Amino acid sequence: xxxxxxxxxxSAATSAVWLAAYGLFALSENSMVLSAAIFITLIGLIIYxxxxxxxxxxxxxxxxxxxxxxxxxxxxxxxxxxxxxxxVKDVVINEAIHMxxxxxxxxxxxxxxxxxxxxxxxxxxxxxxxxxLDCLIEVYKSCQEILEQRKTAPQSN
Amino acid sequence: ENSPAxxxxxxxxxxxxxxxxxxxxxxxxxxxxxxxxxxxxxxxTYWPQKYWxxxxxxxxxxxxxxxxxxxxxxxxxxxxxxxxxxxxTDNFAKKQQQKKFQEEAIPALRDxxxxxxxxxxxxxxx
Numbered sequence: 001x002x003x004x005x006x007x008x009x010x011s012a013a014t015s016a017v018w019l020a021a022y023g024l025f026a027l028s029e030n031s032m033v034l035s036a037a038i039f040i041t042l043i044g045l046i047i048y049x050x051x052x053x054x055x056x057x058x059x060x061x062x063x064x065x066x067x068x069x070x071x072x073x074x075x076x077x078x079x080x081x082x083x084x085x086x087x088v089k090d091v092v093i094n095e096a097i098h099m100x101x102x103x104x105x106x107x108x109x110x111x112x113x114x115x116x117x118x119x120x121x122x123x124x125x126x127x128x129x130x131x132x133l134d135c136l137i138e139v140y141k142s143c144q145e146i147l148e149q150r151k152t153a154p155q156s157n
Numbered sequence: 158e159n160s161p162a163x164x165x166x167x168x169x170x171x172x173x174x175x176x177x178x179x180x181x182x183x184x185x186x187x188x189x190x191x192x193x194x195x196x197x198x199x200x201x202t203y204w205p206q207k208y209w210x211x212x213x214x215x216x217x218x219x220x221x222x223x224x225x226x227x228x229x230x231x232x233x234x235x236x237x238x239x240x241x242x243x244x245x246t247d248n249f250a251k252k253q254q255q256k257k258f259q260e261e262a263i264p265a266l267r268d269x270x271x272x273x274x275x276x277x278x279x280x281x282x283x
Contacts, residue, residue, distance in 0.1 A: 105239060122241065
């Protein structure tokens, strides 16, 4: 599957950069400004696709091993984070204030080693795709099914 | 007791403030508009420069305008980020004591942990 970049934002950014470059060219009469602008646009697009634009985010929960979070960028790069099951306290849907709205987001609560009831860290998931509550509830239910099994099936240490 | 009803003392305070504010306003107009030479001939030589009659109101209005933006920005800065534990709990909730459960009494008020709240909302029992 190829990267899905919005035509609107791509043409808006390109036009803005080229308009600024044309303005600079009209001021300075130096034609290098125009070729530099084209160069900057291309390099900027490549950097954006490789470092900023996340195409897919996935969550893999294995009951006895841990949780793996994968983000794949538009250029094909994939970055993963693995959290072992011993550190995971729970996976919950949290509500928080973000900018001027209250959003629901799924997050992993990490266990505090000293305090069995405490939470040492919060790892938010799906930060780029930001699914809505009905989608989050489905993911939450599936995660809870798997997480319950680790309590009822005690491991042999 | 402390009631907001009108009292004779409050009427006197109000009238004194009313006269005082009119006096202050007339004084400000005299300071801003009457030429310096006329003020000197009256013997009032040590009044501040007329520059301040314009500068102080401008300072005040710019401060009010910046205050709107500053307050909005301070609010946004002190909002906890999405990955901080402050969105889940705080010191008071961590140190709360568990009260004993009594039969047929309303349960005591406490901060319910987020896992329990989530289970109640999103996992309906059959």
